[in-house]
Structures are given as C-alpha cells and as structure tokens.
Amino acid sequence: MNFGNHMFFAPPLAAAVCLGLLFLLLRSQSLPKDLPNERSLHDEPVSRSGGLAVICAIAFTGPLFFYGVGTWLSISGALALVSFADDWRGLPFLLRLATHLLAALALVYYMMPDLALPLAALLVLAIVWGTNLYNFMDGADGIAGGMTLIGFGAYCAAAWSAGDATLAWFAASVSATAAAFLLYNFHPARIFLGDVGSIPLGFLAAAIGVYGWYSGYWPAWFPLLTFSPFVVDATATLAQRAARGERFWQAHREHYYQRLVRMGLGHRRTALAEYALMAAAGIFALLLLRAPVLAQQLALAAWAAMYLALAAIVNRKWAAYAASVHDVAD
Numbered sequence: 001m002n003f004g005n006h007m008f009f010a011p012p013l014a015a016a017v018c019l020g021l022l023f024l025l026l027r028s029q030s031l032p033k034d035l036p037n038e039r040s041l042h043d044e045p046v047s048r049s050g051g052l053a054v055i056c057a058i059a060f061t062g063p064l065f066f067y068g069v070g071t072w073l074s075i076s077g078a079l080a081l082v083s084f085a086d087d088w089r090g091l092p093f094l095l096r097l098a099t100h101l102l103a104a105l106a107l108v109y110y111m112m113p114d115l116a117l118p119l120a121a122l123l124v125l126a127i128v129w130g131t132n133l134y135n136f137m138d139g140a141d142g143i144a145g146g147m148t149l150i151g152f153g154a155y156c157a158a159a160w161s162a163g164d165a166t167l168a169w170f171a172a173s174v175s176a177t178a179a180a181f182l183l184y185n186f187h188p189a190r191i192f193l194g195d196v197g198s199i200p201l202g203f204l205a206a207a208i209g210v211y212g213w214y215s216g217y218w219p220a221w222f223p224l225l226t227f228s229p230f231v232v233d234a235t236a237t238l239a240q241r242a243a244r245g246e247r248f249w250q251a252h253r254e255h256y257y258q259r260l261v262r263m264g265l266g267h268r269r270t271a272l273a274e275y276a277l278m279a280a281a282g283i284f285a286l287l288l289l290r291a292p293v294l295a296q297q298l299a300l301a302a303w304a305a306m307y308l309a310l311a312a313i314v315n316r317k318w319a320a321y322a323a324s325v326h327d328v329a330d
Contacts, residue, residue, distance in 0.1 A: 006065070007065045007066065007165065007166065007169035008169065009065070010061045010064070010065040010066070010169055010170070010172070010173045011169070011172045011173045011175070011176035012176065013061050013064075014057045014058060014060070014061040014173040014174075014176050014177045014180075015057070015176040015177060015179060015180040016180075017053075017056070017057040017060050017061065017177075018053050018054055018056075018057035018176075018177040018180040018181060019180045019183070021052070021053035021056055021057065022050060022053045022180070022181065022183075022184050022191065025047070025050065025052065025053060025191070026047060026184070026190060026191060029047075031047040031048060031049045031050070031052075031191070032047070032048055032049060032087060032088055032194075033045040033046065033047060033048065034046050034047070034048040034192055034194075046189055046190065046191065046192055047190070047191045047192070048087060048191070048192040048193075048194035049084060049087045049088075049192075049193075049194035049195075049196045049197070050181065050184065050185065050191035050192055050193055050194060050197060051080075051181075051193035051194050051195075051196045051197010051198060051200070051201070052080070052084065052194075052196050052197065053177075053181070054177045054178070054181050054193070054197050054201070055076065055077070055080045055196065055197060055200050055201075057177045057180075058073070058076075058173060058174055058177055058204075059073055059076075059077055061173055062170065062173075065169065065170075065173075066166050066169070066170045067166065068166060069166070069170055071106075071107065071110050071111055072107075072204060072207055072208075075103045075106055075107055075203065075207075076103075076200035076203050076204055076207075077200070078099075078103065079099065079100070079103050079131070079199050079200045079203055080196050080197075080199070080200045082096070082099045082199075083096075083194070083195035083196045083197075083198075083199040083200070084194075084195070084196040086195045086196075087194045087195050087196050097128075100128045100131045100132065100199070100203075101124070101128055103127075103131065103203060104123075104124040104125075104127035104128045104131070104203075104206075105124055107127060107207055107210075108120050108123050108124055108127070108210075111211060111214070112210075112211075112214050115214075123210055126206065126210065127203070127206040127207065127210060129206075130202055130203070130205055130206025130209070130227075131199060131202040131203040131206055132199070132202060132234075133202050133205070133206075133227070133230045133231065133234050134147075134148075134193075134197075134198035134199065134201050134202035134205070134230070135195060135198040135199055135202060136230075136234040136237075136238065136255070137198075137230045137233060137234055137255065137257070138192070138193050138197075138198040139251075139253060139255060139257070139258055140257055140258060140261050140267055140270060140271065141185060141186060141187035141188065141189040141267040141268075141271060142182055142185055142186040142187060142189070142267070142268075142271040143257055143270075143271055143274055144193055144197075144198055144201070145178050145181050145182040145185045145186070145193070146178075146182065146271060146274060146275045146278060147227065147229065147230055147274075147278055148174065148175065148177075148178035148181075148201055148205075149175050149178040149179050149182065150175075150275065150278040150279055150282050151205060151226050151227050151278065151282060152171045152172070152174040152175040152178065152204075152205070152208075153171070153172070153175045153282065154226045154282035154283075154285060154286055155167075155168075155171035155208050155209075155212070155223075155226070156168045156169070156171040156172040156175060157286055158212065158217060158218050158222065158285075158286060158289065159171060159212065159217060161286075161289070162212075162215075162216075162217035162218070164215070164217065167208070167211075167212070167217075171208060174201075174204060181193070181197075186268075186271065187266075187267035187268045187271060188267075189267075205223070205227060206223075208223075209222070209223025209224075209226075209227075210223075218289060219289075219296075221296070221300060222285050222288075222289065225281055225284065225285040225288070225300065225303065226281060226282050226285045227281075228281045228303065228307070229274060229277050229278050229281060232307045232311075233255050233256045233257060234255070236256070236311060237254055237255045237256065240254075241254065256310075256311065256314050257270055257274055259314060259318050259321075260273070260314065262321075263317060263318065263321045281303075284299065284303070288300075
C-alpha cells in the first residue's frame with residue numbers, strides 16, 4: 001500500500017517509529033557497548049548502534065509514502081548491514097572502503113547513467129567522502145544528530161522550493177528521525193549512532209546532494225555549504241593527520257569539535273555552538289539559491305574566510321592548552 005498522497009504523515013510516523021525502537025533497544029540492553037578508551041570523550045559505557053532505529057524508521061516509512069527512493073533505501077540498507085557488522089565485530093578498513101565505493105558506483109550508475117566518465121568518477125569519490133563524513137564527525141554527544149536535523153531540513157526546504165514534494169517530505173522524514181534520536185543522544189547521551197547509523201546517513205546526505213544538483217534543483221555548492229561544518233572539520237583534520245603520516249582512518253579525537261570539548265567547552269555547549277553554525281550554514285545556503293551568481297561567489301568566499309579564521313583560533317587555543325597540559329604533567 002502506498003500513501004504517497006499523504007506524505008505529510010511520513011515525518012511524524014518516522015519519528016514515532018524511531019522513538020519506539022530506541023526505547024526497546026535501550027530497555028533490552030541488546031546493543032554493544034562503546035567502552036571508554038584513550039580516544040573517547042565519554043567516561044562511562046554507552047550503548048552504540050542506536051542508528052539502527054534511525055535507519056529502520058526511514059526504511060519503514062520510505063516505501064509507504066515515497067515513490068522513487070527505492071535505490072537510495074536499498075543502498076543505504078546494504079551499507080547499514082555492513083556497518084552493523086562493523087559495530088559488533090570490527091571490519092578491516094579496506095573492506096569498509098570497498099563497500100562504500102560499490103555503493104557510490106551503484107548510485108551513480110542507476111540514477112545518473114548519462115554522465116561523462118570523468119564527472120561520474122568525481123561524483124563517486126565525492127559520495128564516498130560524504131558517506132564517511134558522518135562517521136568521522138560522530139564523536140561527541142548530539143553532533144551528528146544535529147547535523148542531520150538541520151542539514152536534511154535545509155534539503156527539505158530547497159526541494160520544496162524546486163517543486164519536488166516527494167524529495168522534500170523524504171528529507172523531512174530523515175530530519176524528523178534525527179530529532180527523535182537527539183532525545184536520547186543529546187548530552188548526556190544514552191545511546192550513540194554507531195557506524196550502522198552514521199554511514200547510511202552520510203550516504204543519504206551525499207546522494208541527495210548529488211541528485212539535487214543532477215536534477216537542477218540547486219548548484220553544486222549548495223550541499224557543500226549546507227553540510228560545511230562537517231565537510232570543513234573532517235577534511236581539514238584528516239588532511240593534517242595524513243600530512244603528519246598518521247593513520248587517518250583510525251579513530252581519534254583530534255577533530256575541531258573534539259578539541260573544543262577537551263578544552264573545557266563540554267559536550268552540551270560544543271553541540272549548541274555547532275548547531276548555531278549548522279543553522280547559519282543551512283539558512284545562508286537557502287538564501288543564496290536565489291541570489292545573483294556574483295553574490296553567491298562573494299558569500300562563499302566569505303564563508304571560506306570565516307572557516308579559516310575559526311580554524312586558526314581553535315589551533316592557537318589548542319596549542320596553548322596542549323602546552324599547559326604538558327607543563328602540568330611535567
């Protein structure tokens with residue numbers, strides 16, 4: 001049965017399903033625990049793989065209300081299965097990367113078959129990177145959930161403005177599940193997304209961003225600016241780690257948002273500051289859609305300059321903090 005004429009019921013239903021599943025998962029104590037270690041920001045064991053509730057809620061409501069999202073749901077479901085195995089047992093990095101690459105290839109092949117090979121290859125790499133952004137940035141209470149709520153909310157508004165009600169309501173449903181998840185994930189978090197949640201959400205964020213560009217709904221910069229708090233932090237952090245010869249694919253706590261938590265801002269205030277930045281990015285991205293090209297270029301340059309300034313400030317404060325900790329240790 002398809003309820004496509006009543007798509008406005010999808011977001012509240014998705015949120016309700018997510019809340020119900022989270023309640024059951026936490027009550028059953030069946031999820032693996034994320035134990036504190038030297039790379040963690042939490043002090044007590046916390047259930048992970050809570051993203052299972054998020055993905056199941058999206059997968060449940062998608063076929064009921066939305067026609068044409070089957071490819072996204074099928075690929076994100078396959079990613080969720082592999083990622084769930086990774087949450088439980090741990091999988092080799094190259095196996096996970098190969099899975100993400102196959103998912104991106106399948107999306108581009110089935111949904112954008114007429115693209116020239118160089119552009120298709122570039123999009124595949126962009127989707128793989130986007131798929132991993134959420135995993136890299138899911139390291140503090142409420143951060144990834146907030147980005148999902150705000151980022152997919154911006155997708156909803158942009159798709160609605162472009163006249164695609166199906167995409168708009170689907171994005172709203174993803175956003176609604178994130179709002180439900182945050183009730184359990186905002187500090188102090190009772191449950192984490194885990195790879196089973198972060199990887200499929202990253203894929204959906206990248207997939208919708210690319211699809212919207214391909215369909216002419218928005219320019220290529222729109223999803224980049226909308227999700228820029230994740231894109232900039234993850235890209236800059238991993239580039240710095242790679243330049244230092246570190247194993248950038250391994251878990252760590254060197255992201256800018258993690259440094260803010262460690263320097264004393266704490267989970268709650270860091271999350272609220274990130275939400276403000278996410279909301280500003282999403283609102284500006286929506287406003288710029290109707291602006292002249294020159295205004296778009298100037299605004300994007302201003303955002304780039306702002307991110308450079310913020311990174312420099314955090315780097316300077318982090319260097320002072322690290323030096324003070326070293327002095328105390330000595």
